[in-house]
Amino acid sequence: MTYTTNTADTADTKNTTGTVSTADRASTMDTAGTVDTAKATDAATALLAAVEAGDTARTLRLVTRMGPAERRACLPALRALRKELRVTEPWGARSNRVRPALHLAGAACHTGAASAAAWLAATDLRWRSAPGKLLVEALKDRDADWQTDVAFRLAQRPVSARVSYTLMAGLVSRAGCEAPLTDAYVTGWAQHVSSCWQEKDGVTERLRREPHLAALVGGLFTLTDVSEVRWLLSGVADWPAALAKLAREGVLDRAALADACVARLLRGGAPTDHQAFLPILLAVELTREEERERVADWTAMARDGVVAVASHAQKVLAGLVLDGAGDGGARLTTLQLAEASEGLLFRPEKKLVRAQLVLLGKVLSRDPGTAADLLPAVARAFGHEDTQLQERALKLLERHARAIGTEELRTELAEAAEQLTPALRARAATLLGITETGTEREPEDDVLPPAPRPVRLAPAPHTVEELAEEVGALLASESGVAAFERALDGLVRHAHLHPDALRAALAPVVAKRWWASSDHPLHARRDALFGHAGGLTAPQSVLDLLLAVLHGKADAATLLDAVRTGPRRHACPHNALTRIFDARFRELAYRLHTDPPPLLLATPTWSTGLLEPGELVDRLAEYLRLGARVCASDFAQALLRVRRDDRTAAAEAARRAAALGSPEGERLARLLGTELTLPETRRRTKGVRVLLELAELPEMREGFPPEFRELGDPVPVFTARGCYYHFGRHIRPHWLAVLPEGREHVAARLVHDIADTAVDDERGDGVLPLLAESEGEAGEAVHLCVAYGLGARHHEDRLAAVDALLVLAARGQLDPVRLGADLGELMGRGAVKPQRLADAARTAAATAANATIWEMLGHALPVPLARLAGARPEAAAVAARGLGDLLAVAADCAERSGAAGRPGALGAVPHLAETAARGGSSRLVAQARRLRQYLSGEEAA
Incomplete structure (x- = not known):
């Protein structure tokens, strides 16, 4: 006899407590085959009772005694129970009790590999799942192909599905198949191995006993997402030492392990992925000969790797250079060193560039005959954004100028010298004896991006x-x-x-x-x-x-x-x-x-x-x-x-x-018949912040509904600031559309929020470009918002402020003097950090807005320079922090825009001479001298 049932009716069958009874669920079976009705009903009733009780041990005993048809007959009732739990009480105590046994019973009753894998990995059962060992035991009677299929289907799930590694590994072991090298399986294996780091045998012994060790270790280096295992591989479990030990013992192929490390570091990935693999490479301890075989790899890492990887590659290359002669001559050829240097000297990290220039200097001193190959590489640093590095490279060229033997090399170096600052270009011209490399360069006019234009709205959808x-x-x-x-x-x-x-x-x-x-x-x-x-x-x-x-x-x-x-x-x-x-x-x-x-x-x-x-x-x-x-x-x-x-x-x-x-x-x-009135503002301070108070605006109160009249109320600074229900970012662009021709009204209400991005390091909402694109006068409030944005903690918020600055400049609405004065005041109070402002100003100047940025910085620098001049010795280091970077950007913009020769341009910056007269050769002093010399015309002498 065959039982047929309507599962929808089953879900609706409730007892007096509002849940489906065990007997009712058992009666809904669809056996999909011919079985003993009474026996099937009794088995299903007993299984459901065990599941309802949360008794996983009893559930396991019951399902292992059933045949395939009996198991299939229980599925409708199990699905109905699962739906009931999901709908009526997804997080209740009953759900927590029932779900492990339900997970186990459903997995055992599914006879198809795909449906069984889907049940095992279901999201609603994952949080309270059955133990992996019990699940493997429940599926032990299936054939090897079926178990292999299920294991690989589970392994193909994303890591976020949190499929039990014990379950997957148990199925792989019983099936006798190869381990699936998916992210989920390899990540689960690494976590499983790491869980024993405090045990007596530790990670090394557990790895030694792994039958698929070579394949799984190789899988670590091909993971798409390393975030789940990065802290394990580089943390307390000490994987690097364990893997290196097994490689020395021959359990792992040492060369293959080293190649996998190098390949993964070359591949790159997330900024912190190297933390998982670089320690392993260091633990392997390559010999000089092994390092020599991978010169191309070190060169690529030095050029494109993250800082830690590039630094290691640079040290390896330096070791190969300085170790002296080996078989067939130098361990690293001059051309190989030149190739590596060209990539390294373009990097923004100053420490790496300085180290490479030092290395090149040592090689040139040891073997002057390498000048023809290495001096053009040195000249690559002439284009670095840091002028101190430019000067260091020029000094290296001056030290070895006698080795410039051909006119072709001299011409090549002269072309590279065009990238130097005016003062350094003059020294290079004298050194190279080429008069056409003059000290005068045509001032660069600002090339601002086109101002965005508003777009007319299309008509409402017709259908x-x-x-x-x-x-x-x-x-x-x-x-x-x-x-x-x-x-x-x-x-x-x-x-x-x-x-x-x-x-x-x-x-x-x-x-x-x-x-x-x-x-x-x-x-x-x-x-x-x-x-x-x-x-x-x-x-x-x-x-x-x-x-x-x-x-x-x-x-x-x-x-x-x-x-x-x-x-x-x-x-x-x-x-x-x-x-x-x-x-x-x-x-x-x-x-x-x-x-x-x-x-x-x-x-x-x-x-x-x-x-x-x-x-x-x-x-x-x-x-x-x-x-x-x-x-x-x-x-x-x-x-x-x-x-x-x-x-x-x-x-x-x-x-x-x-x-x-x-x-x-x-x-x-x-x-x-009237014009929009700008709000009267009063500048106030609150801690380190400079804020604006708005006076009452009667025209915003008269003739408007009650909810609109608040727009004309005064806005004090010392008031509660909680955003309450409108803290989300989605609504903020719509604030500008409330009063699109009065952005000063809106900006005055946003000053405190944008100040938080600089003072409290909070993340902004990208509203500054919209503020710049809006209509109405760009007055005190708009400029103060941009000033805070240029000093924001997060790079993307500074980029938004740079966008706003350039849009205002392109529309002819930017007042660089006002913006510079605001920035000077904020730096003087400590609300804006000079280093962050330097980064934003450098980004803006890179768009060819040098004259605008110089005028802004020229009016911003006097306050922090005065603060430095008046600081006590113990506070001078704090006052000077980041100021050298800001002076470097200011000097770059002044030189490129021809500020010294522009009518009405700043002839001197207050307190700049005092800073330049300070002792030492710090970046601050060097850049102050450079800017003072340029503005005073000394570099032309």
Whole structure:
């Protein structure tokens, strides 16, 4: 007799406690074959009872006594139990008790290799899985091919699946197959071996007993992701010593181990991957002859490897050079040394470049006949960004100038000398006797990148299908202002014209949302859609709210209450911007439920958020034609976005708006007759920070809804700063679209956050380039934000500040004097570190903005130089930290832009002469002298 069952009915069969009974599950069997019904039912009932009790030992005994048909007959009930646990109590005590036995029973009852592997590696069973030894025991009666198949399928899972190594290794051992060299298997093996490092036998003995040792050790060097084993290989388990010992004993092939290390170090990878493999190479202790055989490898490592790897390769090459003669002459040929040097001298690490120049100097002193090959390599350092290294290379050339024997070599060195600074070029010209390598060079004008131009928004999607695709994409990823506003306008227009078609097109998108499967109406899930702290936190949350309303997951009372209550008010500078964003969509959600508007008034014309006044008049006229009621918050947002800087267009739009005869038209006409007022600011200090306080702005309070009036309130510095519900980064680009023609208003509220990237080393949100691309005057607040960004802790935040600086410069809106003064004040207070500013300035100067950067740094340097001059000896080292790097960038920019000869350029930097007069040859003093000499014209003498 064959049992057939409906598993869906099984899942719904509940006892009085709300769970499926063991007897009910047993009755749902589909044996897929002919078995003794009573016997199968009894076996299934007993198995399910053992699983429910969490008794893995009993479960193992039961499944090992079953035949294949009986095991298959138990699968529907086991799947039903698994689904029940996953849905009703995924993390409860019952789940923790049942899952190990369920994991074991399901693995044993699956007779197909693919389905068994899928069950064994299932995510919901992984956290409370059965012990690997029990699983191997449960599968011991399967044939070798089946066990091999399952082992390899499990091994092909990602490392993050955390498949039990004991299980995989047990299957491999029973099947007698080769070990699978996948990331999951090799990583699991390394972790298993390392787990015994404190035991008596230790790692070495466990490795010695491994039957697949050579293959698995080779697999370590081919891992895609080393992060899971890096700390094991280089940590307390002491793998390097163990592997080296086994190689010396002949258990491992020593040459193969060394080749694998070298190949992996050449391959590279993550910045810290070398920490796993370089110690192994060092432990192997290659002989000089073995190192000589790998000269090409050391050369490639020295050129392209991470610092630690390049440093080791450099030491090996230096050893080969300095060891003297060997079989057939020098252990490293001159040409090989020159090739390695050319790559090394281009590296940014100063320590490596200095060491290589020292090595070249030793070789040249020992054998002057190598000059023809090595001096061109020395000249590679003429192009290094560090001028002290340039001078060191030039001194080496001066020391061995007598060895320059041919005109061809002299010409080659003269061409390389063109990369030197003006003062060093003059010395090189004198040395080489070539007059055409003069000290004068045409000043380099700034070549700024083209300023980004705003893009006009495309019309809203014409069809509901196109709109649904765009909404789905917005829900799946972050979006800019343009894409978000365009999709919103499309939702509103189609909801007004054909809501049924819109809902049908959105069905595939909505089906994936968390609120779509809930039986609760929106009023029961209000906190989830309106924000747990009472606010809409991101564009995705806005879309979720509007889609939920369109699909009937709301009632009018809940939505009206959300409008009346409004977003909560918090004491932080950006709350005014967020409340405007929030309030607009609360009202829109209520209107979509009760009286859908025909279109949005505040949809921008441009990607920056600006709205052309003529378009707003046209939209108001359409509302009048349709007799539609205007959304107050949408209209208020439109007023904040409307362009007013084009006075001719504003005047024409004001005339048309007044002719409409509606209250909204009259309000728009009055607004277009005025210009946006900049906020009055007061500079205040708070700790090491320099911040801005905003005074009250009455024009932002009059005629606007309550949530908008906060924009005109004063913003003090000494107030609570918690961002509460709008701490996420997704909303910040939309703050600029709230007031797109008033970026000073926005920047003044962002100063404290951007200051945190420099003072507290926090990560920024990339808002500075958007601030630079926005409209309105770039005043004190914008420049102060850029100043903090240039001193940010993280490189990507400094890059964002450099982008903002270049955009402002390209648009003619950058004031280098103001920015330099801000940077000087911040460095003087310790809010910006000179070394970070030097990195940002060097990046900006590399775009050929030398004149701009010099003017900025020329006004920034006096404050830190004065601080250094007045510092006590014990504090001078702190005051000087990073200042040499900043002076080097300033000197580079001054020389390349021809600052000394430009009309109106800085002739001297206060306190620079005092720094240059300090004793010693430190980088700070050397760069101060270089800059002072150039500005005073001494280098031309």
